[in-house]
Structure formats: structure tokens, C-alpha cells
Amino acid sequence: MQKIDLSNFRLATSGTAREINRRIVLNLIRARQPISRADLARLSGLQRSTVSLIAEQLIADRWIVEGATGRLPRGRRPTYLRLNGDRLILGIDIRPTATRMGVADLNARFLTQETMPTADTPDTFLDQLTQRARRLLGSYPNASWEGIGISLPGRADRHSHRLVFAPNLAWKDVDLKTPMEQATGLSVELENAANACVLSEVWFGPRSDTVQDLVVVTVSEGIGTGVFANGQLVMGNGGFAGEFGHTVLDPAGPVCRCGNRGCWEVFASNSAALRYYTGATPGAAPQLAFEDLLALAEQGDVRAGRALEEMARHLGAGIALLVTGLAPSRIMVIGEVTRAWRRVGPILQRVLAERSRTHTPPEIEPAEDTAQPRLRGTIALVIQKHFAAPPIT
Numbered sequence: 324m325q326k327i328d329l330s331n332f333r334l335a336t337s338g339t340a341r342e343i344n345r346r347i348v349l350n351l352i353r354a355r356q357p358i359s360r361a362d363l364a365r366l367s368g369l370q371r372s373t374v375s376l377i378a379e380q381l382i383a384d385r386w387i388v389e390g391a392t393g394r395l396p397r398g399r400r401p402t403y404l405r406l407n408g409d410r411l412i413l414g415i416d417i418r419p420t421a422t423r424m425g426v427a428d429l430n431a432r433f434l435t436q437e438t439m440p441t442a443d444t445p446d447t448f449l450d451q452l453t454q455r456a457r458r459l460l461g462s463y464p465n466a467s468w469e470g471i472g473i474s475l476p477g478r479a480d481r482h483s484h485r486l487v488f489a490p491n492l493a494w495k496d497v498d499l500k501t502p503m504e505q506a507t508g509l510s511v512e513l514e515n516a517a518n519a520c521v522l523s524e525v526w527f528g529p530r531s532d533t534v535q536d537l538v539v540v541t542v543s544e545g546i547g548t549g550v551f552a553n554g555q556l557v558m559g560n561g562g563f564a565g566e567f568g569h570t571v572l573d574p575a576g577p578v579c580r581c582g583n584r585g586c587w588e589v590f591a592s593n594s595a596a597l598r599y600y601t602g603a604t605p606g607a608a609p610q611l612a613f614e615d616l617l618a619l620a621e622q623g624d625v626r627a628g629r630a631l632e633e634m635a636r637h638l639g640a641g642i643a644l645l646v647t648g649l650a651p652s653r654i655m656v657i658g659e660v661t662r663a664w665r666r667v668g669p670i671l672q673r674v675l676a677e678r679s680r681t682h683t684p685p686e687i688e689p690a691e692d693t694a695q696p697r698l699r700g701t702i703a704l705v706i707q708k709h710f711a712a713p714p715i716t
């Protein structure tokens with residue numbers, strides 16, 4: 324339940340009611356497609372004539388199309404409605420070493436994907452990104468483009484939209500939104516990668532209808548968390564909520580890229596596991612990739628196995644804090660480390676059980692690599708603007 328904000332409210336008008344009904348119909352089509360107007364009227368409780376009016380408007384706006392004709396035993400054949408497969412979204416997942424781009428429809432089905440190295444400087448990166456984006460947009464001449472979603476290994480300020488905190492990228496105060504919007508003519512939505520993963524699960528996950536509270540922990544070069552509580556993403560002041568990766572677990576610990584010492588991520592990220600393996604000093608460029616470490620452990624390399632186990636203990640310690648403080652019913656762990664879940668999962672669970680005893684332990688779920696939650700979340704970022712409950716302000 325949310326209080327009515329008396330300093331910032333808008334009275335309900337017939338327009339507000341129409342917009343809510345329109346979104347309900349659009350969501351019913353999304354959930355039940357292909358669906359007839361009669362079924363939409365039955366499921367929504369709206370008059371058949373109202374449903375027809377809304378459907379005509381959604382067709383005119385290119386959100387939906389009339390699909391195959393249904394077959395009834397006798398009588399009139401209804402024309403089915405479904406989401407417009409030619410309405411497309413460009414999703415971009417920026418990671419410190421590589422950036423993945425994909426074109427998807429409103430159902431988050433990817434038509435194409437490609438990867439490029441993430442350049443060291445923002446200027447070079449933006450040059451390459453805008454060029455590729457324009458080429459991808461141009462390769463679908465019949466599409467109706469809805470927008471661009473970008474997931475970030477850091478935080479963009481809610482108001483300025485500038486990337487202001489990205490310690491693993493080492494870029495400071497960068498505007499990605501304006502150059503991308505100017506280059507493509509499309510609106511751009513930015514979100515932290517862990518939050519994007521939450522949205523992926525909320526909009527496209529197998530249990531998307533029932534998600535009420537969920538914490539996503541993304542484990543990569545650093546650690547990100549996205550917190551979904553009471554049915555919404557927790558944003559905090561300026562949109563910075565969820566930086567549990569930079570909570571200090573040991574003030575005497577190794578230096579973190581954020582400038583602090585002993586943050587959770589210097590103990591439990593992929594970079595930490597590589598450091599346990601090589602014995603390198605924190606912050607030094609890794610001599611091998613995390614995937615190599617996983618392969619070595621799989622092949623029976625004892626030192627590689629121990630490095631993963633050390634990482635798992637620290638993952639469990641941090642997750643115990645999240646569980647005790649937030650009491651989520653589910654925690655999703657996302658990242659390459661889930662490939663070694665048989666080794667990592669039991670250690671993590673053991674540490675969690677030792678350290679968090681206040682309530683029923685949550686379900687800890689390693690996300691499937693194939694689901695590509697970071698990239699799929701960028702699609703959710705764009706569609707939620709039109710499918711979520713209309714904003715109050």
C-alpha cells in the first residue's frame with residue numbers, strides 16, 4: 324500500500340480511467356495471446372464495445388495486430404489479437420570487457436545478437452556503439468522501433484541520467500543517454516544490471532505472475548544486487564539502493580575499486596576468485612579469465628577448486644546479511660559462477676544457514692546462463708513504460 328502524496332498528486336479523470344483500462348487490455352493480450360475480443364471482454368469485465376474501441380486504438384498505435392482467425396464449432400469466427408511482432412526494442416548490456424547488443428520483440432524473443440569489446444574510453448565506446456546501433460536499426464526496415472534499454476555495470480543518476488558510479492568500468496560521470504538518443508532518434512532507458520535482472524524475472528520469468536519479493540545477486544567482475552520488495556523495485560535516494568557489493572565487511576580488507584576497503588565484492592566476485600587462485604594483489608589485471616578458472620576446477624585442479632570454495636564462503640556471508648535484513652522469499656544468483664553450482668551452492672547454503680537464523684531460509688536459485696537476464700532485462704526496461712500500472716505523477 325502506498326500513501327497518497329499530498330505534495331504531488333493528480334486527480335483521476337476519465338482519461339486516467341481510460342489509460343488504466345487500455346493497459347489492462349494490453350496486458351491481457353500479452354498474457355493470453357492470441358485472444359479474441361469476446362474473451363478479452365469476459366476476462367476484463369469491460370463492455371464488448373469498450374474492448375473493441377481499445378483494440379482499434381492499440382492496432383492503430385501498432386502495439387497489437389489481428390492474427391489468425393479462430394475456429395468455433397459453428398457461427399462467426401472471431402479474429403484473434405496478439406502483440407505486434409514487428410514492434411522491436413534494442414537491448415544493450417554493457418560489461419567492463421564486452422558489450423552485448425540484441426534486437427527483441429515485445430515478447431523478449433531475440434531476433435539477433437552480437438557482442439563487441441567494451442572500449443577503454445567512453446568516447447571511443449560511444450562511437451562504436453552508436454555505429455553498431457544504427458546498423459542494427461537499419462537492418463529491420465519494416466520495424467516499428469519502441470526504444471533502447473541499456474543495462475549498466477554501475478549506477479546512472481535518476482535525474483541527470485548520467486553514469487555516475489561504475490568502479491569496474493573506471494568511467495566517471497558519463498552521459499550515454501543523450502548521444503544514443505541523438506544517434507538513433509529513439510528514447511533510451513538506463514538501469515543498473517542487477518535491477519535489469521530483477522525486471523527480466525518480473526516481466527519474463529517463469530513465475531512472473533506471482534513475484535512479490537526477490538533479491539537478485541549478480542556476480543561478475545563486481546557484485547550487484549537488485550531488490551524487489553512489496554511488488555516494486557527498491558530505488559532509494561537517487562536510485563542508488565542495492566549497492567550491497569560495496570558494503571564493508573572488513574575495514575582492514577583489500578582495497579576495492581570504489582576506494583573503500585574490504586567491500587563484499589573484493590571477497591566474493593569473479594575477480595576475488597581469480598585473486599585467490601593467482602595470489603595477485605587486489606586490483607591487479609587478472610592473468611586468466613574466470614571461465615578458465617571454472618574449467619581448471621572442473622578438470623580437478625585443486626587450487627582452482629579451493630579458490631571457488633573461498634569465493635562461495637564469502638558469497639554466503641554477504642547473502643546472509645541480505646536475507647537477515649530483507650527476508651526475501653527468493654534469491655537469484657546470476658553469473659558464470661552458477662556453472663559450478665554443484666561445488667559452490669552447498670557451501671553458500673551452509674554459510675547462510677549458520678549466519679541467518681531469523682526466519683525460514685529463502686529459496687536460493689542459480690539462474691540459467693541461457694536466460695540472459697541482463698540482456699532480457701533491457702527489454703523489460705522499455706516495455707514496462709507501457710505495460711506497468713500508469714504512474715501516479
Ligand SMILES: [Zn+2]
Binds near residue numbers: 568569570580581586
Ligand atoms: Zn567497494
